[in-house]
Amino acid sequence: MNKKFLYILIAGLLAMQFSYSQEKPLEVSLGSINTESKRNAIDFGIRYAKTLDSLFKKQDILLSGKNSLFQASPEFIVQSGTNDAFSSIDVKLSGLFMLFKTTTIDNQLTPCTDCFMDLLPISVGIETNNTFSTINGIIEFGYVPWYQSPMMKKVPSWMKNTKIGVFLQAGYKFNIDTTNIIPVGGQIDESKEAVDDRIFRVKGSFAIDTKSLFEINGVGVGLVGSADGWYDFLNSEVYYTIKGAARFFLTQNKDKYFDLKYQKGSGAPNFNQGDQFGIGLTMTF
Amino acid sequence: MNLVQLKEVMKYHLRNFNDEGEVINDQTVHNKILSTTDGFGNANSKYVYRAVIRWTMKKNGHQDKVWPADWFDKDVSYLASKIL
Numbered sequence: 368m369n370k371k372f373l374y375i376l377i378a379g380l381l382a383m384q385f386s387y388s389q390e391k392p393l394e395v396s397l398g399s400i401n402t403e404s405k406r407n408a409i410d411f412g413i414r415y416a417k418t419l420d421s422l423f424k425k426q427d428i429l430l431s432g433k434n435s436l437f438q439a440s441p442e443f444i445v446q447s448g449t450n451d452a453f454s455s456i457d458v459k460l461s462g463l464f465m466l467f468k469t470t471t472i473d474n475q476l477t478p479c480t481d482c483f484m485d486l487l488p489i490s491v492g493i494e495t496n497n498t499f500s501t502i503n504g505i506i507e508f509g510y511v512p513w514y515q516s517p518m519m520k521k522v523p524s525w526m527k528n529t530k531i532g533v534f535l536q537a538g539y540k541f542n543i544d545t546t547n548i549i550p551v552g553g554q555i556d557e558s559k560e561a562v563d564d565r566i567f568r569v570k571g572s573f574a575i576d577t578k579s580l581f582e583i584n585g586v587g588v589g590l591v592g593s594a595d596g597w598y599d600f601l602n603s604e605v606y607y608t609i610k611g612a613a614r615f616f617l618t619q620n621k622d623k624y625f626d627l628k629y630q631k632g633s634g635a636p637n638f639n640q641g642d643q644f645g646i647g648l649t650m651t652f
Numbered sequence: 653m654n655l656v657q658l659k660e661v662m663k664y665h666l667r668n669f670n671d672e673g674e675v676i677n678d679q680t681v682h683n684k685i686l687s688t689t690d691g692f693g694n695a696n697s698k699y700v701y702r703a704v705i706r707w708t709m710k711k712n713g714h715q716d717k718v719w720p721a722d723w724f725d726k727d728v729s730y731l732a733s734k735i736l
Contacts, residue, residue: 477661
């Protein structure tokens, strides 16, 4: 079967299956891009996060301390496409450890969500590319400050549209390539991480989402951007990816939007330093 | 904790995630306020909201019940009645 049709078939089946779920945790995007090797390609993305109890009808893990809690759930993220489009596949079981102050609402003790909170994501999973030439087994520990609450008066309003995080990543890069296909353009693995060897890096992330800045004929327009940087301790190497998009919201509840987008660097696992740009439609279910 | 108290706790947390300027009351639908894209991974408002409500239930002596699969598309009153 043609590889392009296989991708579209898999994406379609996933979308059909997940769109019937009632929690609507699915985000699907489809677009047309110009790749690193200046070829036109179709790209698609899938982001799926769902709690364990809604998947298995059993309550998922919750550990509750005096001023802390821990909750775990799975997450599935795919970015891929035809020709030499960037590709990355992340499958994780993620937990979130939270530290917070408490307050009393109607005589009930509860976490203070209009106070500064510390969020520490912890995950175990794999990262790979669409040729599955290598699989990275990764354990990740992160720190994400939560300062976005509208009630937090000391934080400038523009800053509430941003998010930052730092993550320590350790694991192993498994070579599973049996195809001997030579990748081109944006599919080339430009990572210095050797196959069948350890991985140890730190990742810093910054993102901004202005939501709808203004409207043109009833269509909300906003800007979205993110930057991720990695330092590879074992190879003394720096990798990065920068993404930016002008976003046009097609519905009032912002569940469908159209992006004019640019991306420099593929990110993990290939860390390809090419670029690609294009247009895409995203829908959440 | 009774139903009224649980709904007050829910509305308190929804107000703190409400950067959309929506009216918060018993009929507020969760997906109008919460999102999975306002944080990195599961450090997002939808996930945090669920965690803090579950923590509140446990710390105030209630059973940590399974949440209905459709809670995100339902309002405060519906969810409170299902998990108390």
